[in-house]
Structure formats: structure tokens, C-alpha cells
Amino acid sequence: MSKRTNESESGKPHGSKKLNTTFTKEDINGFFNQKIWDENFQNEMTKEIAASQPYRWGTIRELMDDTLLRNVRSEVLSEIAFTKKETDIYKVFQSGDLANLSGLDWDDLSRLPSLFKLRAAIYSEEFRDVVSKITGCGKLSGVKTDMSINTYTKGCHLLTHDDVIGSRRVSFILYLPDPDRTWKAQYGGGLRLFPAIVPNVPETDFHSKLVPQFNQIAFFTVQPGLSFHDVEEVRVDKQRLSIQGWFHIPQPGEPGFVPGEQEETESRSTLQQLQSKELQEYDFPKPFRTDIPVEELKLYETEFSTLTSDEVEYLKHFLNPIFLQPSNIQQLNKIFMEENVVEINEILNDDYAESLRSLIRETELNTAAPQTSKLIQHPWKCAIPPHKQRFMYIDGKTPFEGTEKGIKFVNQIGPQEAPSFGLLKSENGADNKLIELASFLRSVVFKKWLKLLTSLIVTSDQVLVRRFRPGHDFILATTTEKSLARGDEELNVLLEATLNLTPTAINPKNWESGEFGGYELCMALQGKNGEDGEDFEEDDDPAVYRANDPNDDSVLYTSQCKWNSLTLILRDPSVLKFVKYVSINAKGSRWDISAQWNVKDGGAVDEDDLADGEDSKTEDIED
Template sequence: MKRNSPDQNPKEGSPQKFLALEENKIRSLFNPKIWDSKFQDQLKSEIATAKPYNWGTIHQLVDDDLLRAVRKEIETEIHFTKKETDIYKVNQSGDLANLSGLDWDDLSRLPNLYRLREILYSEIYRDVISHVTGTGKLSGSKTDMSINTYTKGCHLLTHDDVIGSRRVSFILYLPDPDHTWKSHYGGGLRLFDSIIPNVPQSDPCAKLVPQFNQIAFFSVQPGFSFHDVEEVKVDKHRLSIQGWYHIPQEGEKGYVPGEEEQWVNNNTSTLAQLESNVLQDYEFPKDERDILPYHQVKHYEKILRNDEKEGSVSVISEDDQLSQQEMDFLKEYISEQYLTREGISKLQGKFADESSLQLESFLNDRKSSLLKELIRRQELEKDCPYESKDVARPWKTAVPSHKWRYLYMDGKSHENFKEDSDILATLNHEELPNFELLKQTLPKDQEVEIALIELIQFFKSTIYKKYLTLLTSLCPLSEQFLVRRFRPGKDFTLATKCNLNPLLRQVDGFVDAVLEGTLGLTPSNGWESGEAGGYELYMADEDEEPEQDAQDVKDAAVYRADDSGDSVLINQSANWNTLTLVLRDESVLEFVKYVSWSAKTSRWDIKSQWDVKCVE
């Protein structure tokens, strides 16, 4: 749509000059009950005592005919664009805040939508919202709205809506007015309690199932107002108008000089928190790689120096390379195509050129078939825990849930963080992983867990790290391994940077990058299109672009786009038995996309990281 410039006023005598609604007309377009002081006081009391934080809802908010007309205009006149990032998948309209800047020819096509926006930002209605939420005066000049339609597979992950001067968030729901939206359709608004400020629980504690002409709203409370929109599970459209009320601007009632600046400075957005070290103490699993013994590192250095002298990779030799016994050990797990002299030379050259490798059918047929059968059986015969309280040893739940959520094994003592004291007591408790001890203490019927631990023990072996040294021409200095399981309709990781070990920065030849490996162990098909999510994506960080003004940011969850452009470096779908190796520096972001309910099984993998050095 063609827009006038934001500061351009309607010409005298133009139709827009007469569009302002009188107060009695505004009142008539709302449900009369909202003007009743008793209703307002009761709603205020309910919001003040609501859990997990102050929020409320009103059914049949506005005139039914008006909202039906709005819905029809949206369906016929508004264009939706599918948008997908690490934190959401949604069909979204353009910004509605500047409706008053549209040409009259455009505005005449959206008269009811314009009228709705005018009454939602009218002073008398803002005063009602201000009163029941207890947030103080709200701006009528700084409007902030968009239309979203959630179709099957759409979702919005956990966040707190803290951006700029937002004071109150609201969602006005417009699904099919003639049919009830049912809970099993998905698309509900879910609210999360906090363990401590800025650390939400893994599981929601309240849920609103949206209906036509219902509004949900809450005061934006930095570090507490965490919520998400659960995935829509059916072929239906969950239409809604999302908006925010802001701190009063200069010239408005309730304006306080410096209030907005102080609010913005004191309240860090969710994204900024995740990109800083503010929450590092409260993140589990820890991004900590264990430093390797000195004698191992010196041995890997010697291998690389010998290769450099000889000018080629020697796979088998009696002294510094892999012995026949070591080759036999590797063949117990690795496909022989990746163990030949020719195979290793080819992979070494490819890694030198591209800083990454993708090795399909990495495990040999015997190990692959055995492990696949065990994981398939686990999926079919055992219930997967979906709430943190049900997660049992040796599995843990990754926290906090606005950064990532998945099940994992790390070889350490079991922690589940069900209570505040659990996470707080763990902060100063350092523990090295001991997968051997973990395996010995597991009952024999946990066959999958035992098999996965044995695979990690193979990856931790000196012989495997020798092999890794040959493939990459890099000397490992540290290591970390995780077994991960991403549950359908539940789990994900948001885009984050890698952290380098500060203790190793002084090592000669230290590489300002992390060697990262992901062995896909997902036993089902149907992941290639990406519709079921679960893909692992590496992308260049584009933060060098100018930052948007807070007023221009229209979505609380615009974190990292993953849909197009040159920024995408690797997009690896969930798979069986493909090892992806990536040399990743701090300019490369990585995430695992939320796994949809449509996925046939969980997404499984083994994630590994090594700090590395070059040997000149």
C-alpha cells in the first residue's frame, strides 16, 4: 500500500480530517460492560492476583458486527507473508500503526480496520486498560500493531516482549466466529513462571485457548512476562491482531520527562540478555569444554608436524600415525570409506578449503543398524517425558527455556531444576563429566542410553581424536560431548554464538574458532523439506547492519531470520548417521529449529565441541 510520510498531515477538506470518532461512538463500539466500574474493579483484582504474573482477558470485547467486518477486510485486502526465524514461524501482515498515513483510496478499503485501531487506542479505552493493569498512563500517539495468522505448524517461542518503551501487550483474537477454537487445535497463549528474574521455567503454568472477539493482555514486566504461542496442530487459521501500548510521549497526558529513557536503559531485551553473559550462570548444559591432558596435545602436535614434513597424510605408520591396531579400533565404529588413505586425503583437502565436512553413513553398517533399532524401539515402546518433573536420570532438561529446551545427557550428576534451590545450589558446583561411571550405574534395560554413552566414549578416545586431527589438520585442546533429544512440539535452540575458552587464548597457535561436530541420530524420515523443523542451521551474524530504532521494531521475537539470503552457511536437516564438522568462529550463529508436532519421532544427535590450535 502507498503511504504518506509519517509527518504529513491530511489536507484541509480531505476525508481523513473527519475520521476521528466521538467519545459516545467509541463507547458504543465496545461491549458496554467494560465501562462498568464494578466490572473494571473485579477485572483489576483478578489481574493483580493472576499467576504467573499480572494478566487478564475480556470476552466479547467489541461490537460483533464490527469485528466480523474487520475479519472480512483482513481476508480480502491484507497480504500475508510467511516469516520464519529461530524463534517463530508465522504469516504476518505489514505494520498497522501507520494506518492514518495511508492514502484515502487505500484507507477506503479498510474502514473497519481503521475504526478498530482508532477505538483500541482511544483515550477512554486506554484509561480502562491503564486502570485494570495498574501500569499508569498509556500513549495514544505511539501505536504499534500488526496482524498475524497462525496456520498449521506456526508457533512463537518463549519471550517476554521487552522492547523499547512497551508497557502493555495485547492480542485480539479473530478465528472463525462461527466455530469454537478448541484446545487440541493448538495456538494457545501460554504463560511461564520464572525461577528467578530473567530465567523462565521450562513448562508453562497457564494457558488461554483463544476465541473470536476475545482479548488477552498483560503488563510488560522485564524478566517475568514470559509467554509463547503453542504450535497450531490443525489445518485452521488462528487470526489475531497483536499490539502494544507504550509509555506516554511528550505532549500526552502522563508524560514524564526521561521516563522512557530510564525504562529502556534499565530493562534489557530478551535477545540482548541471550547474547550477553548475564544469564551464563543459569544456563544448563554449561558451554564448558574440558581441557585435554598436556601429553595428549603434544602427541597430536607431533602428528601434524610429521605430516607437514612429509607433505601428505600417512594413515598407517609404526610411530606417530595410526597403527594397525588403532585402525582396527576405528573400524569398529567408522565406515571404512572414511578410513582409507585416499578417503582421508580427500576429506582433509575439502576441510582445508571449506572449513566444514558432511560425512554421510559415518558409522559402519553394524553399529548404525544396532543403534537405529534401539532408538526406534525407544520411540515406539517408551513414553517420552514432556514435563520437567517427569524427566528422569540420566536425562536432564536444558534451561532456560527462552534460549533452548531439549533433553540431554552430559555425563554429570542428575539435576532437574524443579525448584529455585536446585538451580541456585548448582551454580558453584563444578563437576567433570564421567560417562563411564554413568554407564555403570544405569539399569540394563536403558539400552539406548548405554549405547549412546558407549558411542561418546569412542569419540572421547585418544585414537578418535588422532583421526580428527588428521581430517582437520587441527590439534584439539579441549572437548565437550552431549547426547541430545529434541521432542516434537517442545524443543529447540535459539541462534547463539560460540564461546571461546579464555584460558586457552594464550596458547601458541590457538584458533579463534571452535571445531563443532553433530552426528545425526534421528531414526525417522520426512525431515528434508524443513516443514517439521529440527534442522541445524549455521549462519553469518549480520549485526553490522544499523540497529533499528525501538519504535520501528514491530515484533518482540524478531531474532534471527533463517529463510533466505547469503547469511545461511549450512542448513543440515535432521538425519540418520551424518556427521557434520564445522570450524566455527564468533561471527557464526547456530541453532536447531523448533521440532514440530508433525515430526514422526524426536530429533536425536550427539553434539561435540573442541577448542583447537594450528601447528605451523
């Protein structure tokens, strides 16, 4: 945590002398702005919090003594080292935990006296009693402390979550940006609060946003399934410094301790996780694949090793002809059989690709991306809920209202539709071109081409056109269902395709660093996975990886945003996959078409038969 080492100039460890850590009630009172102790102020705050929306929360400006907090900020910037941490749910620079500050040696404490005073003040009985009163949350622990220092710089963010872990009762964030400058709304970094459609399912658009200022605290009661919030991405080269943490329920021996309360709280959290499958009716788009009709399936089950001239002619309307040549198909099949993944660059033919790129760029340049879910228009929809995913998509089905009533209707009452891209119409040329391409991925001959490439027979499919907008969209780490095989013949895997169609990626420098997100990443599932994020403890992350760390062998595959590139991958239930949040500073949206297929073994491709077909130079393949 500290920038300096714990040694004297002689190289020997300092002695164990401790700083006087005893503060009187008068000391504690003096660390705060005196309005905090005024009964009228407390009563007014109690009323405001009781009436707050979307759940119980509050904020206090000028919480601490100004001189003390300025000294804290100076100590933090000069003495604390920050480590960059990044997963699917956040990017942030964080200090070590400050809970054991009193256990540091004299050298550390002598350099952090104001920070120590602040921690003592925050967890003092006097201030805990104020928090208890104005939030109505009940007694708070003084022995279980839990806080750290974060700095959000340009590109840092924290996506939607509810902070529900263990014995947490109240979350708080004390802001320390530059005290002599106003932090403006356009800088980003706001705390955004989300209402719930039903408990455990947040709406995709936030209800309230707090633009943080120096010496301002925000706090809210940790309410399972309700206290959803995020931290808006910081857009500028400025430090949004903050001290954040939690108050916990009383521990044994403390006033307000209730035997069994912590166990009950933890079991409720676990129960909610176990019940999460019941809430999947609120997930859209759903991971539902449509069965291939029996008569169509017979076409793929029939042995074939080449495509007819009519089939090739149809494929050429979309695909680069080089990937229809038998010897190149053979080479791609060999790569896929060995690696379970193959990436094919320049997959679309030149004319089709150029037409599509021009239309998408025209859309991006001339039409503002919808900033809320309510502004998204048919044929597009918004993926929900935002503690799992948010992006725009076209699935070949009619729109619905994203409310409890609307979701119940589409799930349980209204017609159950099969995807039908051919019936979708749009006034936007890019939309129509993307819909045409999605329909092509569902064609008979494309699935036959897939069999030649993968030696797999597809038995069901789902195709989605997707757009990930800068400053909005992502998919958090998820696995597939554990049981994918629906019969003895099917394999317990999915064949997945991503057709990358991001026009700005024609210049790789726009995306290749990964700093703007938008990349798709697959990693091996490891250990326990929680759903928190704001404490950034690695054991609690939905997916823990070290961005740009070549030694992280849990990462199986990463693909930056690209133009005109198809990735085919065979994925089993032990593999997590996510699309990283796209930064507000990205050059444009991430565009792609995503497909999933259940599969069964189609047998090895007959290399002799392939060799009898049209010949070509395999080095021409962009794989």
C-alpha cells in the same frame, strides 16, 4: 499490506481525499461490549489481575461489538495480504504495521472502515483508561500506536520471550478465529505464560495457557525479566487470526508524560542485556569444555600420518572402514582445509548403525516422549532456560534440581564433576548405545583420527547426546565466546561436530523440506540483534534469515535432519548457529551427538605418507 494497488481503473493514483476519522465518545463506547464500561466489571477485573499468576495478566471475552468485529475479520481476509516470516524464534504470516492506518488514501480506508474503527477504539482515551485502571500500569500513550495482524496456520509458532523493548507498557492480543466455531485446545495456538526461576530466567514449563476464542483479548503488563510467554504451535489446517500490539508509556505533551521515563526504561533494558553474563549460571548445559590432560595432549602433538593396526581395529567397531583408508582420509582433509566444513554420510559401520537405529526407533514407538521437564529422567536432563534453548541431553554428569536453590548448589556448593559417560547406566538400550558412542567420541584414537581429517590438535572437549522432541525443542541463535583461544598456540575458533542420528531421516522426505524444523543452520552475524520476536521486526530478530531463500548469502551452512551423518565445521565467533524448533507434526524426534573442541594448528597432513598406506577408490566416499 493491501492486496489491491493504490490506483484507479484508469491507472492513475487516487486523490488524497481522507475518510472522516473523527469519532465521538458515544461512537467509541458503541464499538465495545457495554460491560467494559461497567464499574463493577472493571473492579472485578482489577482484583483478578492483581491476583494473577505467573505475573499480572488478564483476559476479557466478548470485548468488542460482535457485528463490528465480524466485519473486521471479513475485511482482513478479503483485503489484507500476509507475508510469511520465519526465523529461529518464530514462523508466522503477518500484515504490515497498522500504526499509520489514518495515513492511507481514500481507496484503502474505504475498503477497511471497520478495521479503522477498531484501531481507533483500541487506542482511544476511554479504553486506555480502562486498561490503565484494571492493570494498575499507569497512563498509556494515545499517539504512539503499535499493532499488526498475524495469522498462525499449521506449523506456525512463537517461542519464549518477554516483549521488553523500549517504551512498551502493556501487550495485547485480540483473537479473530472463526466466530462460528469453537477454537479447541487440541488445535494448538494457545498463549502460554511462564514463571521465572529468578528475574530474566524463565522456567522451562509454562504455568498458564489461554485457548483463544473469537472476540477475546489477552493482555499483560510488560515486566522486564518476568513477562515471558510463547505461542504454542498451531497443529491443524485452520487460521488462528489475531490483532496484536502494545500500549506505550506517554509521550511528550500527553497526560502522564514523565520527562526521562522512556530513556530510563530503555536503559534498564540495555542494562539487563549487559548483565546477561551474570545469569549464565542458569544456562544448562554450559558451553564448558574439559581440558585434555597434558600427557594425552602429547599423543596428538606427536607427528603421525597413519594409524596403527590396533587403532584401526578399535575404530572399526564404530566407524565405516572406508573412512579409515588413508587415501579417503586425505580427500576428506582436502575438503575440510578448503571449505572449513565437511559432511560424511554413512559414518558408522552398517552393523553398529542398524543396531542403534533399531533401539532408537523402539524407544520412540514404545515410550512416550516426556512432555514436561519434570518427567525427564536420568541420565537425561532438560536444557534451560527456554528463552534460549530447550532439548533433552546427556552430558555424563549427575542430575540436579532446576530451581534457584538446586542451581546454586550445583554451581557454587556441590562437587564439580567432570563428564564420565562410562559411569552412566540406563534401563533403556538406546540410551546405553548412545552413551557408548559419546564415550567413543572422547577416546584417544578418535581424536587422532580427527587430527588426520582436520590437521588440528584438539586441546579440550565437550560431548552431548541430544534429543529434540516434536512440539517442544530448539536452540535459538547463539554465537561462541568472543575469545576462544586460551593461549598463543590455540586458534580463535571451535571445531564442532554433529553426529546426526535421526532414524526417521532414513527417508529424506520426512525432513528435507524444512517445514518440520529440526535443521541446524549457521549464518554470519549481521548488525544489531535483539531478543524480541512477537513484533517480528527484522531489525529486532535474534537471527534474521529468509527460510528457503537461495539469495540469502548470510546463511553459511544448513543441515536437515539426517541419519548416520557426521558434520565437522570450523566455527569462529562471528558465526551464529541454531537448531530450528521441531514441529509437533514431525515424524519423530531429532537425535544427535554434538561435540566441541578447542584446537591448535596440527600442521598439514603429509600426502606422501598417506599415499603409502592402504589404497582405495575415493569415489566411494559419501561426502
